[in-house]
Amino acid sequence: xxxxxxxxxxxxxxxxxPAEQKRDFYFKxxxxxxxxxxxxxxVVCSKRSPFFEEYYDNVTDRLTRAGKKVILSSLSEVMVTxxxxxxxxxxxxxxxxxxxxxSSALYHLRGRRHRIGQYYNTYNEETLKHLVLNGxxxxxxxAELPRxxxxxxxSVAKQLGISLEVQxxxxxxxxxxxxxYHARSYGRVKDNCQFVCEHDxxxxxxxxxxxxxxxxxxxxxxxxxxxxxxxxxIPELIDMGIDNFRxxxxxxxxxxxxxxxxxxxxxxxxGEEATSIIQSSIGDTPCFNGFYHxxxxxxxxxxxxxxxx
Amino acid sequence: xxxxxxxFVDGYIHKAKLLKQLTRPxxxxxxxxxxxxxLIKVVKKNSYLFNRLVGHHHKTFxxxxxxxxxDLVLQPNPxxxxxxxxxxxxxxxADATISGSFLSLLGMIDGRFDxxxxxxxxxxxxxxxxxxxxxxxxxxxxMDKSLADEAASNFSPIGPYFLAMARRxxxxxxxxx
Amino acid sequence: xxxxHKPELVCPAGTPASLRVAVDSGADAVYxxxxxxxxxxxxxxxxxxxxxxxxxxxxxxxxxxKVLIALNTFPPAGQFSLWSDAxxxxxxxxxxxxxVADIGVANYAKSxxxxxxxxxxxxxxxxxxxxxxxxxxxFDVKRVVLPRILxxxxxxxxxxxxxxxxxxxxxxxxxxxxxxxxxxxxYATGLSTNMDGVCSPANFVNYRVDADQSLHxxxxxxTIDCFSCTQNPGYPTICKGRYHVAHREDSYYAFEExxxxxxxxxxxxxxxxxxxxxxxxxxxxxKAYTQSVVSSWRKAIDxxxxxGAINMDHLLSLTEGNKQTLGAYETKRWR
Numbered sequence: 069x070x071x072x073x074x075x076x077x078x079x080x081x082x083x084x085x086p087a088e089q090k091r092d093f094y095f096k097x098x099x100x101x102x103x104x105x106x107x108x109x110x111v112v113c114s115k116r117s118p119f120f121e122e123y124y125d126n127v128t129d130r131l132t133r134a135g136k137k138v139i140l141s142s143l144s145e146v147m148v149t150x151x152x153x154x155x156x157x158x159x160x161x162x163x164x165x166x167x168x169x170x171s172s173a174l175y176h177l178r179g180r181r182h183r184i185g186q187y188y189n190t191y192n193e194e195t196l197k198h199l200v201l202n203g204x205x206x207x208x209x210x211a212e213l214p215r216x217x218x219x220x221x222x223s224v225a226k227q228l229g230i231s232l233e234v235q236x237x238x239x240x241x242x243x244x245x246x247x248x249y250h251a252r253s254y255g256r257v258k259d260n261c262q263f264v265c266e267h268d269x270x271x272x273x274x275x276x277x278x279x280x281x282x283x284x285x286x287x288x289x290x291x292x293x294x295x296x297x298x299x300x301x302i303p304e305l306i307d308m309g310i311d312n313f314r315x316x317x318x319x320x321x322x323x324x325x326x327x328x329x330x331x332x333x334x335x336x337x338x339g340e341e342a343t344s345i346i347q348s349s350i351g352d353t354p355c356f357n358g359f360y361h362x363x364x365x366x367x368x369x370x371x372x373x374x375x376x377x
Numbered sequence: 378x379x380x381x382x383x384x385f386v387d388g389y390i391h392k393a394k395l396l397k398q399l400t401r402p403x404x405x406x407x408x409x410x411x412x413x414x415x416l417i418k419v420v421k422k423n424s425y426l427f428n429r430l431v432g433h434h435h436k437t438f439x440x441x442x443x444x445x446x447x448d449l450v451l452q453p454n455p456x457x458x459x460x461x462x463x464x465x466x467x468x469x470x471a472d473a474t475i476s477g478s479f480l481s482l483l484g485m486i487d488g489r490f491d492x493x494x495x496x497x498x499x500x501x502x503x504x505x506x507x508x509x510x511x512x513x514x515x516x517x518x519x520m521d522k523s524l525a526d527e528a529a530s531n532f533s534p535i536g537p538y539f540l541a542m543a544r545r546x547x548x549x550x551x552x553x554x
Numbered sequence: 555x556x557x558x559h560k561p562e563l564v565c566p567a568g569t570p571a572s573l574r575v576a577v578d579s580g581a582d583a584v585y586x587x588x589x590x591x592x593x594x595x596x597x598x599x600x601x602x603x604x605x606x607x608x609x610x611x612x613x614x615x616x617x618x619x620k621v622l623i624a625l626n627t628f629p630p631a632g633q634f635s636l637w638s639d640a641x642x643x644x645x646x647x648x649x650x651x652x653x654v655a656d657i658g659v660a661n662y663a664k665s666x667x668x669x670x671x672x673x674x675x676x677x678x679x680x681x682x683x684x685x686x687x688x689x690x691x692x693f694d695v696k697r698v699v700l701p702r703i704l705x706x707x708x709x710x711x712x713x714x715x716x717x718x719x720x721x722x723x724x725x726x727x728x729x730x731x732x733x734x735x736x737x738x739x740x741y742a743t744g745l746s747t748n749m750d751g752v753c754s755p756a757n758f759v760n761y762r763v764d765a766d767q768s769l770h771x772x773x774x775x776x777t778i779d780c781f782s783c784t785q786n787p788g789y790p791t792i793c794k795g796r797y798h799v800a801h802r803e804d805s806y807y808a809f810e811e812x813x814x815x816x817x818x819x820x821x822x823x824x825x826x827x828x829x830x831x832x833x834x835x836x837x838x839x840x841k842a843y844t845q846s847v848v849s850s851w852r853k854a855i856d857x858x859x860x861x862g863a864i865n866m867d868h869l870l871s872l873t874e875g876n877k878q879t880l881g882a883y884e885t886k887r888w889r
Contacts, residue, residue: 145732146682147703155684172684175691189679189734191628191749194658212737212746213630220631243736243793246681246703249808253799267801275798276777277770277805282797283738285808290731292741358744364774365741429569429599491843497786504763508756512599518840519569 074306074333075104076326077233079186079316080111080141082241083286084265087119093317094127098134101323102330105312106131109141109158111169111187113248113287114151115261128164140164142173144187145244145288167208178202186210186235186314187244191217193224200228208233208314211240211296214362222309231312234305236298237325237346238316239271239284239291240359249285258288269319281353294366297346297355300339302332321349405447409461412449415528416460422527427455429516433509439471444478453513473505473513483543486517487525490547561829563855564622564721565848566837568595570606574613575841580852583620585653586610586837587751591633592640593624594655594677595837596751608647620650626675628656628734628748638662645670653699654678655734660693673721674698677734677748683715690718697721699833701733702815710827719830724817725847725869726835728810728879731793738792743774754778754791761787771795788812813879818866821858 078097081090097106108128110117128138146155152172159166159176168174169185179202186208190196196207209221209232218234225232250272251261265272271284271291284291298305302313313333315325328345331337337345347355358367420426427434430453440449450469452459463469475482481500484490492514495501503510517524529536565581567573576584587593589601602610611621623644629637637659644652645667652670654660655677663670676699680686689695697719700709713720731738736753740746743758758774769781771790778795781787788794793809815835817824824832832855834847847869854864 144735146685147708152682152684170682170685171678171680171688172682175684175688178688187735189628189656189748191656192631192634192658194629194634194662195656196631196658198657198661210737210748212740212748217631224631240741242738242741243731245731245809246701247810253802253806253808272799274808277780277796277798278777279798280776282776285799290738290809359737359740362744364744365737367744428603432598485840488841491840491846493789493839494843497788499787502761502763502769504761506757507759507761508598511597511756514840515569515597515599519571521571521574 073311075233075312076102076329076333077105077312077314078103078107078322078326079235079238079314080107080109081317082112082239082289082291083269083271083319084113084116084119084263085269085319086266087123089269089319090120091123091127093322095130096323098127098130098136101326103136103315103326105137105139107139107141107167107314109143109167111141111144111185112289113265114143114148114154115258115263116265116287117154138164139167139183141167141185142169144169144185144241145246146170146172147246168204174199174202181205184208186233187241190221193220196221196224197228200230204230206231206233206312208235208312209310211235212359212365215360216362218305218310218360219308222305226309232310233312233314234298234310235296235314235316236302236329237296237314238318238322239293240296240316240365241289241291242283242365243290245288245290248288249290250287253285292356292366294354294356294368295346295350296357297343297368298357298360299329299332299342299346301357301360302329302339321346324349405462405464408447411532412460412462415531416458418531419524419527420458423520424455426516426519427453429519430509430512433472433506433512436472436506436509438509438513439469439474440482441465441474441476442479442482443476451513453516471505473503473507473509475501475503475510477501480543480547483525483540484547486523486528487540487544488518488520488523489544560859561825561855562620562721562831563848563851564831564833565851566726566834566839566844567602567610568597568600568837568839569841570602570610572837572841572844573602573610575844576848577614577617577619579845579848581619581848583622583650583831584614585622585624585833587624588640588643590636590640591627591749591751592629592637594626594675594747594751594753595624596627597838598756600838604643604647607643611647611649615648622651622653622673623649624653624675625659626653626655626677627751628677629658630746630749634658634662641667641670651696654695657692660689660695664693668694671696674718675734676701676723676729679732679734681732683712686712686716686718690716697830699723702729703732706820706823706827709824709829713828720828721831721833722817722824722829723815723835724821724824724832725815725851725866728813728815729835731809736793742776742792754789759790815879816866816869818854818864821854821864822861825858 131138142155155173167183167185169187184204184207190207248258250265254264265287271286274283276282281293284293328342332342356366358365361369434454438451447462485492529540562582564583565576567576567584567586573584587601614621625640641663651673653673653675655675672695674689674695681701686698699721702723736747739753745752745755747753754773760772762770769787771779773790778790794812796805797808798805
């Protein structure tokens with residue numbers, strides 16, 4: 069296991085937390101957390117951006133001084149003029165590198181050093197090669213890719229000398245829409261939403277008619293109800309050539325998960341122990357790893373691969 | 378809509394009830410003879426259809442005709458396909474079941490009714506192996522001449538006459554119950 | 555591809571027989587796919603073999619109809635050859651265009667066959683001017699199929715800024731989630747919309763009738779909806795189901811009701827906005843659907859060009875939910 073270059077990252081906060089809560093979260097990361105990279109930016113809804121504007125400089129400054137690499141993440145769905153402008157300005161900033169989550173961001177970033185986000189469809193080696201030619205040097209892969217595809221991509225990344233990242237914890241984004249489902253649940257639309265998404269700091273749980281926990285709604289984004297847990301897979305992911313591990317933040321227990329992931333990276337706890345820690349902190353919410361094992365995504369598969377496979 | 382259609386095709390309703398009465402005493406072996414004869418002819422001419430049922434050749438499909446005294450059982454094995462009628466009282470365990478009125482089902486295999494549309498209005502119900510049913514639907518749909526046409530033409534002139542009658546009864550896509 | 559004032563009618567073909575029906579009913583172009591994961595309607599028993607595709611292209615071309623081949627899914631790493639073989643086949647059979655979504659596939663096609671016309675699938679998720687420009691500049695795509703989330707004024711201003719043609723959906727199943735970005739089916743079943751070309755696949759579907767005759771539709775054990783005996787049922791597509799949230803007492807369509815798009819009333823506006831092609835959704839539907847829908851729309855477009863009045867409400871019975879919508883096209887309030 070090559071410990072030297074393996075990085076823990078914090079993905080962009082997906083939810084509409086109060087600005088002060090976001091600020092305090094980032095301050096804590098800066099001061100106390102063993103993460104290497106922090107992604108900041110509004111990925112889900114452009115209407116939320118103004119709330120955090122005044123804290124950006126302070127937060128990015130504090131993180132940078134703490135030795136964390138700061139990357140700005142772009143919006144996932146870019147449609148209206150305001151969003152197009154936002155994306156263009158983000159892409160053209162000269163201070164921080166940008167992670168592109170859609171093709172309009174990529175349009176502006178072509179030819180410059182940039183990252184590709186997990187909401188961009190980098191599914192195969194040919195797409196990866198083309199994006200690298202355009203200036204991508206670090207790619208976060210879509211969450212639904214199975215292990216056998218990660219192996220191929222890891223090998224190609226090694227040849228190209230670029231970095232790959234995968235999400236290992238937190239709820240996973242499964243879909244985007246132009247329609248705001250949070251607003252819809254309150255009988256409203258995006259234009260008059262009154263920011264109801266702020267009621268659900270980890271997403272609004274959507275149950276089936278028979279009471280099964282199934283999905284979560286976060287504005288225009290639909291997430292898994294279950295929490296992704298690929299901490300046990302960290303050693304084999306490293307072996308594949310994936311060296312960055314993203315923890316998607318939630319309103320509580322993120323520090324515990326960071327600590328557990330860090331311990332796995334250090335080799336001081338096993339994957340099973342890490343799972344135990346995570347499960348006891350998130351309580352009744354199940355963990356899942358089905359995408360990785362190429363079974364139904366929501367499932368938890370107990371499968372320990374031999375590292376030589 | 379359905380009430381209106383009853384008045385327009387009342388003559389047909391009479392004939393449908395008559396059909397039910399007539400078929401009740403008909404011995405199944407006779408019905409099965411005609412079914413098998415039709416199947417062999419159709420299959421011989423359209424053997425490519427089995428390609429769309431790969432993975433489902435060994436399955437049994439129960440076609441429940443709600444307003445006739447018998448149901449049909451289909452086994453689309455390309456080596457020995459079977460289509461036969463069975464009395465409703467006889468229990469049967471099928472991989473997939475399609476249930477509808479005679480005219481709905483006829484309209485569907487005649488290429489005049491869209492299966493999804495019939496499902497949306499509950500004129501058609503399906504149970505069991507949904508994938509097998511979707512394959513069967515796609516296979517039957519991939520015929521230039523409808524299955525009903527092909528089948529009826531084997532019993533000319535009675536077959537085509539009956540088919541024409543059924544088409545007139547459901548001219549506006551209304552299915553009398 | 556056509557004169558600027560006459561939009562093309564682009565029609566679905568799930569089987570060779572359907573393709574012939576679409577051609578005979580007046581389609582200017584038909585789109586179809588192969589029997590594998592390379593297209594986003596990889597449904598059981600549907601689509602064409604290479605031989606059937608060859609014969610179908612011959613038939614279509616003989617009748618003056620173009621054939622577009624959908625290769626609009628995303629090859630997972632390690633399986634790219636299935637898609638590159640499909641591109642090779644499309645080129646060898648003289649397809650009029652391929653409809654692509656994946657950057658790797660687009661790049662392969664453009665590098666190897668510069669003369670093969672590329673259309674950008676709605677699966678590429680390119681709703682903005684810059685996103686479209688990315689594809690036109692990188693891969694010289696000649697036409698973009700727009701997501702169903704833009705209003706007519708937005709389409710009009712987009713048309714003025716981009717160099718390629720525009721194709722819009724006008725009828726059929728209304729897709730809600732941003733296309734090419736949905737892994738709901740994979741989360742529920744293990745088969746992927748993006749990689750396997752399936753959505754709520756039939757082999758995971760179960761219909762269960764209760765003692766009180768209500769019909770439960772399930773997808774791999776998840777209840778998607780429940781219909782009383784007086785309600786019209788639908789297919790258990792996850793984003794068209796009914797669910798519960800804590801702050802509502804009732805169950806509700808959390809994403810969208812099962813509706814179909816029908817833009818007949820907006821046809822003149824769409825034509826004057828500069829839309830180059832109109833797309834009918836429904837490769838998985840029957841010949842009966844194809845014949846009825848294509849011939850109706852052929853008439854509607856010809857009528858609209860003559861400034862006549864169009865009414866397509868008779869197609870309502872073919873739609874899921876027996877309800878139709880104008881979607882986002884008329885107003886942003888849909889969002």
